[in-house]
Amino acid sequence: MEVGPGVPGFPHGTPFDEFFEEFMGPRGLISPPVGPATSLGSGFVVDAEQGYVVTNAHVVRDADEIRVTFHDDTTVEAQVVGADDKTDIAVLKVPSEDKALQALAFGDSRTMRVGDWVLAIGNPFGLGGSVTAGIISARARDVGVGPYDDFLQTDAAINRGNSGGPVLSMDGQVVGVSTAIFSPSGGSIGIGFATPAEIAAPVVQQLLDYGHTRRGWIGVKVQSVDADMAASFGLDSARGALVAEVTPGGPAEAAGLKQGDIIVSFGGQAVGAMRDLPRMVAGAQIGAEATVVYWRDGAQYAAQVTLAELEKAEASGLLAERPTAAGLPEGGSAVLADLGVTVADITPTLRARYSLPEGLGGVVVTALDPARPLLATVLAEGDVVVEIARTPVTTAAQAASLVADARQAAPGAPVLLLI
Structure with missing residues (x-):
């Protein structure tokens, strides 16, 4: 040995x-x-009489036992009232009969401006209650961790263990909930992110009222609209949300929306970018009608859509992938030389290689021209193209033909690919 x-x-x-x-x-x-594995986090009381505490969902996820330690070092057992992974917010309940708790109130994060001072309170590295100061560095940050990203960015030191702690305005109101940091080292480098109160407060209330969230849903999958796409649709600027898929049996289908429409307004509010629409729909009243303004074939239309509940749609299976159309040719590929993209029919082998859902049709991107580095900013190997020039595509040969037709019809114009 x-x-x-x-x-x-x-x-x-x-x-x-x-x-x-x-x-x-x-x-x-x-x-x-x-x-047993342990997790550290922070939180704050929002209802002193009932003993309700707010923290991050990832702090208490899959926990067998939860303990809450207060500033006077007393520790009590806690139970999960509800949690929402989409916004990373959870509500706990602790015994409140024998302990005087102090609650914090949510403020209006919409009034916070870049440069405003804030305080972050938490439990960094398990050291206990710590307060750090900083400013709001940016608003409306989308860091790709959830469908409703709209973070406040702050340079107040936020470290591991601060998750779920309050970010306070100078008048002592909660304007954010510490959620994430950007750090190559694991420690604070002055880039922290907090879920704003305008998102966190309604989620907390729904968790208290129902034990889960209740979000609006209209039954569309959307993607961003860039300048080239806007030009190909005849839209005056890059705005709105392009409908990539309409859920069969959903409210949007009933209202007449179709794949390829661009939603430019919802409920009287302009949709400036794709990421705005999910938040607008989620916050809309379930069962109410909303006016959806959309762009189709060079003209603007409006439809009345009745809001359904997202959670019920998920539970009923309405959001499952569509079945693949029968009889797709197997094994074909084509180099879209003019675009620098190689696509192939979705065979069982490629479906497994790229982990594509069974219900997904179209053609899969298998290679990008290395001489065109900018391609990698909008496409990646394994992406699936479902439409070219607003025409559904099912084979690589058809994809090549559609690109050639589009180039012939409008030389030099961008070719629209729906991913």
Whole structure:
């Protein structure tokens, strides 16, 4: 057996060799006992009488036991009232009969401006209550962690263990809930993100009222509209949300919306960018009608859509992938030389290689021209193209034909790919 300096060795095959293998491991190293995993986070009381505490959902996810320690070092057991992974907000309940709790109130995060001072309170690295100061560095940050990203960015030091702690305005109101940091080292480098109160407060209230969230849903999947896409649709500027898919049986289908429409307004509010629409729809009243203004074939139209509930749609399976159309040719590929993109029919082999859902049709991107580095900013190997020039595509050969037709009809104009 191998031993370290100063550690006696024994011949292989002796009883001592077997003893050390069993109790110290094959290299003579004592293995530490494996205990249950633990998670540290922060939180704040929002209802002192009922004992309700707000924290991050990821702090308490899959927890068998939750303990809350207050500033006076008293520790109590807590139960989860409800949690929402989409905004990373959770509500806990702690006993409040024998302890005087102090609650914080949510403020209006919409009034916070870049440069305003804030305080972040939390439990960094498990050290206990700490307060750091900073300013609002940016608003409406989308960092790609959820469908409703709209973070406040702050340079107040936020470290591991601060998750779920309050970010306070100078008048002591909660304007954000510490959620994430950007850090290559794991420690604070002055780039922290907080879920704004305008998103967190309604979620907390729904968790208290129902034990879960109740969000509006209209049954569309959308993607961004860039300048080239806007030009190909005849839209005056890059705005709105392009409908990539309409859910069969959903409210949008009933209202007449179709794949390829661009939603430019919802409920009287302009949709400036794709990411605005999910938040607008989620916050709309379930069962109410909303006016959806959309762009189709060079003209603007309006439709009345009745809001359904997202959670019920998820539970009923309405959001499951569509079945693939039968009879798709297998094995074809084509190089869209003019675009620098290679696409192929979705065969079982490619479906497995790129982990594509069984219900997904179209053609899959298998290669990008390395001489065109900008392609990688909008496309990636494994992306699936479902439409070219507003025409559904099912084979690589058809894709090549559609690109050629589009180039012939409008030389030099961008070709619209729906991903």
